[in-house]
Amino acid sequence: MTRYWWVNHKQTVRQEIAGNYLWSPKAEANGVRSQFYDNLRIAEPGDFILSFASAEISFIGQVADFALSSPKPEEFGSVGIYWNREGWLLPVMWKSIPNPISPQHLLPTIAALLPPKYSPIHPRTGRGNQKAYLAEISHPLFSAIIEHAHITEKELADEMAGLSQASFHSFSERLELAVEETIISDPSLGSTEKEQLLKARRGQGVFRANVGRIECGCRLTLIRNPKLLLASHIKPWRSCTTSLERLDGNNGLLLAPHVDLLFDRGLITFTDDGDVIVSSKLSSSDVDQLGLAGACRKNSGKFLPAQKLYLQYHRNVVFIP
Amino acid sequence: MTRYWWVNHKQTVRQEIAGNYLWSPKAEANGVRSQFYDNLRIAEPGDFILSFASAEISFIGQVADFALSSPKPEEFGSVGIYWNREGWLLPVMWKSIPNPISPQHLLPTIAALLPPKYSPIHPRTGRGNQKAYLAEISHPLFSAIIEHAHITEKELADEMAGLSQASFHSFSERLELAVEETIISDPSLGSTEKEQLLKARRGQGVFRANVGRIECGCRLTLIRNPKLLLASHIKPWRSCTTSLERLDGNNGLLLAPHVDLLFDRGLITFTDDGDVIVSSKLSSSDVDQLGLAGACRKNSGKFLPAQKLYLQYHRNVVFIP
Numbered sequence: 001m002t003r004y005w006w007v008n009h010k011q012t013v014r015q016e017i018a019g020n021y022l023w024s025p026k027a028e029a030n031g032v033r034s035q036f037y038d039n040l041r042i043a044e045p046g047d048f049i050l051s052f053a054s055a056e057i058s059f060i061g062q063v064a065d066f067a068l069s070s071p072k073p074e075e076f077g078s079v080g081i082y083w084n085r086e087g088w089l090l091p092v093m094w095k096s097i098p099n100p101i102s103p104q105h106l107l108p109t110i111a112a113l114l115p116p117k118y119s120p121i122h123p124r125t126g127r128g129n130q131k132a133y134l135a136e137i138s139h140p141l142f143s144a145i146i147e148h149a150h151i152t153e154k155e156l157a158d159e160m161a162g163l164s165q166a167s168f169h170s171f172s173e174r175l176e177l178a179v180e181e182t183i184i185s186d187p188s189l190g191s192t193e194k195e196q197l198l199k200a201r202r203g204q205g206v207f208r209a210n211v212g213r214i215e216c217g218c219r220l221t222l223i224r225n226p227k228l229l230l231a232s233h234i235k236p237w238r239s240c241t242t243s244l245e246r247l248d249g250n251n252g253l254l255l256a257p258h259v260d261l262l263f264d265r266g267l268i269t270f271t272d273d274g275d276v277i278v279s280s281k282l283s284s285s286d287v288d289q290l291g292l293a294g295a296c297r298k299n300s301g302k303f304l305p306a307q308k309l310y311l312q313y314h315r316n317v318v319f320i321p
Numbered sequence: 322m323t324r325y326w327w328v329n330h331k332q333t334v335r336q337e338i339a340g341n342y343l344w345s346p347k348a349e350a351n352g353v354r355s356q357f358y359d360n361l362r363i364a365e366p367g368d369f370i371l372s373f374a375s376a377e378i379s380f381i382g383q384v385a386d387f388a389l390s391s392p393k394p395e396e397f398g399s400v401g402i403y404w405n406r407e408g409w410l411l412p413v414m415w416k417s418i419p420n421p422i423s424p425q426h427l428l429p430t431i432a433a434l435l436p437p438k439y440s441p442i443h444p445r446t447g448r449g450n451q452k453a454y455l456a457e458i459s460h461p462l463f464s465a466i467i468e469h470a471h472i473t474e475k476e477l478a479d480e481m482a483g484l485s486q487a488s489f490h491s492f493s494e495r496l497e498l499a500v501e502e503t504i505i506s507d508p509s510l511g512s513t514e515k516e517q518l519l520k521a522r523r524g525q526g527v528f529r530a531n532v533g534r535i536e537c538g539c540r541l542t543l544i545r546n547p548k549l550l551l552a553s554h555i556k557p558w559r560s561c562t563t564s565l566e567r568l569d570g571n572n573g574l575l576l577a578p579h580v581d582l583l584f585d586r587g588l589i590t591f592t593d594d595g596d597v598i599v600s601s602k603l604s605s606s607d608v609d610q611l612g613l614a615g616a617c618r619k620n621s622g623k624f625l626p627a628q629k630l631y632l633q634y635h636r637n638v639v640f641i642p
Contacts, residue, residue: 169525204490221610228582228607256611257578261549286549289542290577291612 210249
């Protein structure tokens, strides 16, 4: 079901609009979690977002993909230097509104529609709630506002469909390229290690050999033919913070290509005991058509303690519940 | 079953040994096919090869992967400039023999073991057959020669297993990087077109959109969820000779990731009428475990005339019969 959201951009509005995303830290600077940040993990492809900055709503967005874990985009520069480094990046397609809307002027109409908790603006003053970032709003509030912009939801959806897709793939590719550059220019790494780290991005080389010493085949399809298996990172290559993590055989599984895609996109994960957990976002008919319905109900085998550390990351950060 | 081969290297022996491959044109300069070149397509992973150059056998190789279509490696320089440009590249792991063997000196022992047709050396003079490149030899001939080198087949296999794998992946990656460089430095291409061509390598961007206008889902799994589908080139991106071919929607299929891998590696292909052809090199248990046994027996739907042209290339060049 489509959800509706309202974002109070911070200083990074220009980067977020131009870059087709929203980004937030995962927690406040003091480590406390915030619903306004957690909401980036809850937003789903197809959801609509009102973009509020400088007291006006000037853009409407549609979520293009699930959020992925990402460091603060470099283009933010020193803005938000106190934010927690690891955050959520939500791919969003933005469309500008010809005549920006002032929610303050619409207060008589919309005040009663604002959420009682986690409201993005104050119901009496119309000013932005300082703490708010991404706030869920009701469909009636969303409708009331776009009506003032003389846009229908149908028109919005049609226009969005014509925009080039901001996708998980495009952002993970950018993050990986940024990591590659960091590796290539790291003076503390030798050329052999650099090559090993770069090959590991594609599940090749030393990383693959290391995984092969721990896993003997695909845990779901039971395939053992190496030509049909990919070496997949449990904690994604782009999210690893050390060379050790990127090359660690315990941070990998050998998976058939379709299982690899589901695991990589967070559509399946594993319990420490080896049971398969299927995301609520993966339809049972897709699981059926992939021929994985039986395998998803079975135990896939125990994990080693060292694998469990990486699996915990996968469940918490990569998996889409 | 393991086959045994003998290669008479031409002037490119150093490049082939150091680069872990054999390369031959697909046909003689006059366009006539040669069994010695066709043999690169017949050799299989695990096969052994005696490397003969300068009248001596100094290396023994083991085939690491099936041959792939590849232009003449650039490192050959102007050598072989008259060879047909498109050829076969066979990944081979080479191991040097401590004491090189002179087949001429062994003629009394081996002459009777040489093949009557397509012999790599002349049974009386022991000189290399000028026309020969990769020649099949019998197991007894292979054994007789390695016996003189004081090596057993078992020792060979064990040593090869310890070498880093020369693989289809490593060579296709190198070919793709070479194509990328050509695209990036092509002054006749605009920056938008360059970006489209580079994205097409990964099945993204304009290419994917073009394929989506022709194909509506995976022909084997029937999956239609775009997040679970890859846009796969029929004629591989690295083998395309024009921008048109690289971006042509008719040169693509939308495939689930496991089907994409089989198609990409030439383990399945399609007839013009849409029947699935499974390679003899793909075991039925692997097909079963991938959940594709039923789909491989069904018709996958007709193809358009423009798709058939690319499919013909896939059957002739990519598919491993």
